[in-house]
Amino acid sequence: MSFLLILFVPKNRIREAHLSFLFKQVITWLFGLLVVERNLITYPYRLFFRKANKSSFTFEYFVYPAMCTLFNLHYPENKNAVFKFCHYFLYSGVITGFEAIAVRYTDLINYKKWTWYWSLITMWFTFYLSRIYHRWFFKDKLNRSIVE
Template structure:
């Protein structure tokens, strides 16, 4: 079995387990909305970057004949990470703390993706895509998702500079 397959299957199992453990029962509704909104964004963007040949997913476990993007990462892992990002968002901190939160989240995910890209065949960056493309796309999609969450649940937060 290829390393890429093991990573993909493990990531899906771990992320589902983490969702079950760390999403409080009283936040399941919010988590569902966050997950589906982020899925909408990442699925569209994931398909676009693959069609533009900026990224490739040479080895995929799920739906490899149906799409050229990674169902596991674009539709399960990244959206689930966004759930944690928003549910545990540090709204009590000022704009500096909130920016650091964005920075740490985006950087950690980007580092993992770069390692996967470098050491496996699960993802391949082409000439137009770089680590900072991943980082920036994560930052923007997390920001948009957070703004949607605040709008959807009609939350107004005092001093919430970074959404």
């Protein structure tokens, strides 16, 4: 993810990237803790903060926010609804696909009272929330670029 961020975040949009990253961390902290504390998902093997937090630190606080950064920076703002739907589906679907593989073939994630489609729905929803926030925060910049 670090390599992808270096490669796909333009220097003139680092401020936007930083905001998207931090906002997604806030959202995933809330939803991630809610899901693990209600015992819907467990993470039997965690590399960081094993005793401090039951959620997956690597995914919740780095991988997912980094994906959200790329999602917001490369959002097809001036395209039609089909492109926008595909953008949401691509990002949510790729993460859900990797999660489903991890559930099936590794001990990194165990679904207790959870399924892949709940992951897809919650990821779609959190991408939507971050998109709304991003548009609101940078509304002057978006309006200026549309006019020019």
